Amino acid sequence: MRLPTRHRPASPARRRLLRAGLALLAGGMAKGLPAAPEALRFGLTPVILDDQIGFLNDWRDWLASQLGRPVTFVQRLKYRDITEAMLREELDMAWVCGLPYVQTRPFMSLVAIPCYRGTPTYHSLIITRRDLPPVDSLLALRGRIFAFSDPDSNSGYLYPTWRLHRAHTTPQAFFGKVFFTWAHRNTIDAVAAGLADAGAVDSYIYEEYRRHHPDVVAGTRVVERSPAFGFPPVVARDDLPAEDRAPFQQALLNMEHTPAGKALLSRLGLDGFVPPRRELFADIAAMWTEMSGSDGLQRAT
Amino acid sequence: MRLSSYRYRIPLSLVGCVLLTAAVLGGALAWETYRNLIADRIAEGERMLQSMAPVLIQALKHDDVWLAWTALREPVNGHPPPRPYRLAVALDRFGHVFASSRPRDFRVGTAAADLPGPWGRLFTQLREDHLARPVRLRDGAYLYLASALHSEGDFSGLLVIGYPVAGFWARFREILWQGGGVLLALLAPITLVGWYWGRRMASPLVHLSHCMVKARTENLESLHCQLPAGRDEIGELARRFQQLLAGLREKQLLEQKMFAQERMAAIGRLAASVAHEINNPVGGMLVALDTWRHHNRERQDPPERLLSLLERGLHQIADTVSALLVESRGAQRDLTPQDIDDVATLLKAQRLPAGAHLHWHNGLHRPLPLPATPVRQILLNLASNALQAIGPGQNVTVRVRPEGGRLRLQVADDGEPIPAAALDTLFEPFQSHRPGGTGLGLWITYQLVQQLGGQIEVRSDAERTVFDITLPIPAPTARDTEERHADTA
Numbered sequence: 065m066r067l068p069t070r071h072r073p074a075s076p077a078r079r080r081l082l083r084a085g086l087a088l089l090a091g092g093m094a095k096g097l098p099a100a101p102e103a104l105r106f107g108l109t110p111v112i113l114d115d116q117i118g119f120l121n122d123w124r125d126w127l128a129s130q131l132g133r134p135v136t137f138v139q140r141l142k143y144r145d146i147t148e149a150m151l152r153e154e155l156d157m158a159w160v161c162g163l164p165y166v167q168t169r170p171f172m173s174l175v176a177i178p179c180y181r182g183t184p185t186y187h188s189l190i191i192t193r194r195d196l197p198p199v200d201s202l203l204a205l206r207g208r209i210f211a212f213s214d215p216d217s218n219s220g221y222l223y224p225t226w227r228l229h230r231a232h233t234t235p236q237a238f239f240g241k242v243f244f245t246w247a248h249r250n251t252i253d254a255v256a257a258g259l260a261d262a263g264a265v266d267s268y269i270y271e272e273y274r275r276h277h278p279d280v281v282a283g284t285r286v287v288e289r290s291p292a293f294g295f296p297p298v299v300a301r302d303d304l305p306a307e308d309r310a311p312f313q314q315a316l317l318n319m320e321h322t323p324a325g326k327a328l329l330s331r332l333g334l335d336g337f338v339p340p341r342r343e344l345f346a347d348i349a350a351m352w353t354e355m356s357g358s359d360g361l362q363r364a365t
Numbered sequence: 366m367r368l369s370s371y372r373y374r375i376p377l378s379l380v381g382c383v384l385l386t387a388a389v390l391g392g393a394l395a396w397e398t399y400r401n402l403i404a405d406r407i408a409e410g411e412r413m414l415q416s417m418a419p420v421l422i423q424a425l426k427h428d429d430v431w432l433a434w435t436a437l438r439e440p441v442n443g444h445p446p447p448r449p450y451r452l453a454v455a456l457d458r459f460g461h462v463f464a465s466s467r468p469r470d471f472r473v474g475t476a477a478a479d480l481p482g483p484w485g486r487l488f489t490q491l492r493e494d495h496l497a498r499p500v501r502l503r504d505g506a507y508l509y510l511a512s513a514l515h516s517e518g519d520f521s522g523l524l525v526i527g528y529p530v531a532g533f534w535a536r537f538r539e540i541l542w543q544g545g546g547v548l549l550a551l552l553a554p555i556t557l558v559g560w561y562w563g564r565r566m567a568s569p570l571v572h573l574s575h576c577m578v579k580a581r582t583e584n585l586e587s588l589h590c591q592l593p594a595g596r597d598e599i600g601e602l603a604r605r606f607q608q609l610l611a612g613l614r615e616k617q618l619l620e621q622k623m624f625a626q627e628r629m630a631a632i633g634r635l636a637a638s639v640a641h642e643i644n645n646p647v648g649g650m651l652v653a654l655d656t657w658r659h660h661n662r663e664r665q666d667p668p669e670r671l672l673s674l675l676e677r678g679l680h681q682i683a684d685t686v687s688a689l690l691v692e693s694r695g696a697q698r699d700l701t702p703q704d705i706d707d708v709a710t711l712l713k714a715q716r717l718p719a720g721a722h723l724h725w726h727n728g729l730h731r732p733l734p735l736p737a738t739p740v741r742q743i744l745l746n747l748a749s750n751a752l753q754a755i756g757p758g759q760n761v762t763v764r765v766r767p768e769g770g771r772l773r774l775q776v777a778d779d780g781e782p783i784p785a786a787a788l789d790t791l792f793e794p795f796q797s798h799r800p801g802g803t804g805l806g807l808w809i810t811y812q813l814v815q816q817l818g819g820q821i822e823v824r825s826d827a828e829r830t831v832f833d834i835t836l837p838i839p840a841p842t843a844r845d846t847e848e849r850h851a852d853t854a
Contacts, residue, residue, distance in 0.1 A: 209472070209473050209474065211431075240474055241430070241473055241474050243428065243429065243430035243431055244429070244431065245431040246431065250431060254431065254434070257434075257438070257468055257469075258468040258469035258472075259430065259431075259434050259464065259468040259473065260473075
């Protein structure tokens with residue numbers, strides 16, 4: 065069970081209390097599984113600000129009403145946990161990063177791609193602490209403490225590692241210290257607090273975080289912006305029956321055409337969902353292929 | 366307001382005791398509170414070390430800086446924590462900062478030895494000693510609690526929590542302010558009660574003291590005091606004072622009786638001279654009448670010379686008797702010039718040694734608001750004494766005149782001086798300096814002068830003996846003025 069960072073309190077007692085509360089909530093979700101076998105199981109990763117429980121409940125209820133069947137949201141700490149749950153058929157669909165999709169393409173099919181600011185793409189941002197001397201490139205950050213989000217994240221890991229690979233170095237060699245924060249928003253927190261000097265984050269999360277917490281984001285500065293990549297897509301197990309997959313896809317694509325769906329989208333900061341376009345992920349796949357031949361990628365423990 | 370009065374001293378003392386007790390108790394409590402505050406902080410810190418340790422061991426094991434930071438960081442939800450806040454730092458097994466609650470001050474990867482403060486020392490000590498309990502260290506502005514982290518028996522790092530001492534003081538001041546407020550709220554009614562109680566305790570004493578002052582200035586006969594009655598010392602004092610007052614009243618009555626007796630005795634002494642004074646004109650008149658009858662049996666009308674002689678003789682008798690009558694009446698009335706002349710009249714009846722003279726200067730021309738009887742008695746006593754002290758050819762001079770707001774009586778003689786040794790005891794009772802005296806005359810004179818609030822002085826040398834008396838003339842009250850008007854009318 066992953067704890068949303070924003071609500072992580074200092075005292076162990078409060079943390080225990082919160083954990084118990086969330087466990088109850090999760091228990092409620094889990095109870096839905098055996099009671100309603102027809103429930104659609106949807107996995108979420110930190111490709112969105114997944115700590116807005118009120119929003120997630122509203123979205124889940126909206127989807128259920130559209131599908132005419134219960135929907136269960138499943139959240140995990142790491143991208144890999146969701147990917148593996150998909151492979152074990154514990155989930156029917158998931159909203160994942162472009163990299164896990166590329167990695168597990170043989171077993172996944174695209175359902176829909178979010179549309180952000182008019183295009184179904186986003187960028188990887190290299191950010192630094194605001195109080196660091198301004199630089200204009202990732203390559204000017206030698207010796208710094210660098211925060212990655214998740215080893216299975218494109219914007220938060222693959223792209224910056226690939227950039228260093230092209231410069232014939234590795235993160236371990238180039239930076240003074242690297243660590244994973246397991247979520248883009250954690251990376252922003254770490255850089256703003258000075259725990260890390262710099263980090264790589266998803267541009268959509270960065271802007272959304274700025275919308276919710278401008279004070280935190282103000283402590284950071286963007287020094288490099290990657291080319292456009294396919295936005296983290298919603299995928300389905302490739303063996304999911306069409307009668308489960310098609311209504312879900314339709315519901316997502318129709319979201320922007322219903323007032324309730326539009327309201328939910330605006331809370332997410334997205335324009336809507338567009339039909340699958342595999343070519344959007346070609347660049348990620350190319351970087352992945354280039355990197356998987358090298359030792360440059362660190363595997364998460 | 367006299368602070369020396371018990372009316373204020375007792376309540377002030379009680380209030381002072383209350384405040385002193387409160388201050389001492391408050392100080393002791395504050396000191397205990399401060400100690401508890403630190404003890405609580407240490408206990409809290411030790412609990413925090415214990416609860417953080419498993420997460421940090423896990424984070425160190427997996428090189429998960431983020432996880433460690435989530436355990437160490439300050440709460441970010443809601444309001445920012447009050448400054449200065451606690452400090453939490455995790456060092457890895459090489460003594461490098463792994464994560465801290467203040468990443469800007471304790472940068473990830475910095476060696477403990479390079480950090481300001483006791484970090485290098487703490488690290489070395491804890492890496493080498495396998496202490497189960499956390500180490501406590503006061504260094505500079507912080508109180509540090511440090512605990513070694515062990516994973517499967519191996520030293521895997523160090524966790525340190527630092528509490529700023531200024532934080533204790535801030536909290537302590539806060540507690541002091543609150544405690545002080547409560548204490549003041551409690552003290553206010555206690556102080557009021559103390560003040561009231563003190564006033565109550567002092568009131569019988571104050572009452573007694575007032576009564577004693579009144580007893581000195583007011584007439585004992587009309588003195589009415591509600592004296593405190595109690596079983597305590599003040600009650601006892603009051604009872605003794607009552608007895609004293611009763612004694613004084615008795616003494617006063619006795620004195621008045623003695624004054625009256627002495628006056629009558631003086632009149633008695635005068636009576637012989639008065640009788641002689643009357644007898645002389647009477648004898649003269651009888652002889653004159655007898656002579657006239659013997660020579661003029663047929664004549665019906667007495668000659669003018671005889672009538673005039675009789676008239677003068679009768680006037681002399683009338684004057685003498687009326688002076689004596691006034692003397693023995695002793696009624697309370699204002700002093701008039703006639704009173705002074707009356708004394709002279711009475712004294713002239715006394716037989717003087719050959720060639721001796723009584724010079725009488727009455728400078729009083731209008732009545733004075735002084736009681737006539739005691740003034741007459743003072744003058745009579747002193748002048749008769751002086752007349753008895755002179756021998757042939759010697760003189761007694763009496764001067765009476767108002768001087769400013771006072772009446773001055775001077776009785777001087779050039780007779781035998783009073784021995785120096787006798788001067789000291791002159792006004793004491795039963796100290797007669799002449800044969801046949803009661804020894805009360807001068808004592809009574811002295812008492813009368815005292816009662817009138819005046820002064821009496823005696824000078825005696827080879828040339829003369831002078832009794833000099835000044836009596837303050839009371840300002841005439843409205844009632845006095847009215848009465849005088851009524852009298853004159």
